[in-house]
Amino acid sequence: MEKELWKGNEAIAEAAIRAGCDCFFGYPITPQSEVPEYMSAHLPKAGGVFVQSESEVAAINMVYGAAGAGMRAMTSSSSPGVSLKQEGISYMAGAELPCVIVNCMRGGPGLGTIQPGQGDYFQATRGGGNGDYRTLVLAPSNVQETVDFVQEAFDIADQYRNPVMIVCDGLIGQMMEPIEWHPVPKRNLPPKDWATTGRKNRDHNNIINSLYMDPEECDRHNDHLAEKYAEMEKNEVRWSTTQCDDAEVIITAYGTPARIALTAIESLRAEGLKVGLFRPITLWPFPEAALRELAKADHVKAFVDVEMSSTGQMIDDVRMALEGRKPLHYLGHAGGVMPTVEEMVDAAKTALKEVK
Structure with a gap:
């Protein structure tokens, strides 16, 4: 199989398209701006939808809506932009919505610098939003791993009905390396019979929500989420x-x-x-x-x-x-x-x- 020379951020976008990404919602920020730029030119050609949102907050909530309708949805950003998405990520974890989030990390805190960094580890692994939730976090060390992980992340997200995050420092996003486009193992995924696609062939409403007014019900929901996270710990650990x-x-x-x-x-x-x-x-x-x-x-x-x-x-x-x-x-x-x-x-x- 021949290798091709790709820039990291553009390879991320192409990998997502090849994985069947239906919708991308994002906003430009250095050093990941080439991801939405590439998506804007190529995702519509593949039958997908690209929207440059008015803000990072808007982008993650658009991802929420598309994921709730059963679409393969994705967003990308860099450190302070991902900070703005944290509320939406918490909502999606609570509502059990699958999506892929790419963070090309830069130095911080605050606006920091546009140079590469790894200061978002706590944010990614501890859940940067409110409540008890987890996102599965993959950390590639080269462009080949990045494209492989992005493609696999969509299946992982669908399997567990949970956001999956790819964290790569800005250098990986900006460097060029030879890669192979090889088949990524596919998972046997359950149908998205929970999605808000109308009531055809069923007699009940599908409600996508993360709000539980009854504390006992919210407690049971958190227990259910904890069981799911335990399955991730059992099946998905890599090193x-x-x-x-x-x-x-x-x-x-x-x-x-x-x-x-x-x-x-x-x-x-x-x-x-x-x-x-x-x-x-x-x-x-x-x-x-x-x-x-x-x-x-x-x-x-x-x-x-x-x-x-x-x-x-x-x-x-x-x-x-x-x-x-x-x-x-x-x-x-x-x-x-x-x-x-x-x-x-x-x-x-x-x-x-x-x-x-």
Whole structure:
């Protein structure tokens, strides 16, 4: 199969079209503006609907309406834009509506910078809106993974009737890489007999809602959602490891920092230092059990968490998985500054020195 050179954001949009995206609602914001730009030109040709909304708030509520009618709906934005969508995302999780949300993360807080960042980890994995809810979060580290995950995300969303989020830092959205358009495994999905498509062939109304005035009923609904999230934790956890079988120091990282870590590990191995990489692919559900097993290994002496955020966010999940079994160090920058190979090499050497 021949490879094609694609820019990340444009590949995201093309992947969604190939996955059967019916409707896209969005608003331009750097560094993801090429996603709606591409959609505006190509989604209508594929029979879909593109709307540039008047705001991010409007966009997510349009997604709510289209998803409620059974459409495959999508939106994309970048960090502060996704913040504006949080109320709608909470509503959709509460109403059990499937959709795909892409966040090409930039530095923050506030307007921050247009450079790449990873400061939205808490927002994505903890549910940035109100109430008890979860979104399944996929974190690619290259353009190939991004297009694969976007295509698969629509099926995941439909299977669980839940929003699915793809988080890629702005560098992945802006870079160009060769990719293959290969078939993505399809899931056996249930019919959307809950959708608001009229009363033909049924004798009842389908009501899409997240409001429960009776507290007991709302409690039961939250229990139902919790059972669904437990199924996601059981079935959807993903991660990858690189040279962890004998590693004394393990770097934890996702997205672009994970790519940089591969070069740092190569350099360290050339010096005879045993360093590996643990990369979460689902940020939620977080691969806690897999990381915990690594922490139990006798050959592992320490961990170094690397992120593009000032004091670390994923590090909280790493710390909980380690349960204090091994020392944990942190290396990170914010505002679009990326950790370098040299910094990772030094951090791994420091971590190893402290335990010997």
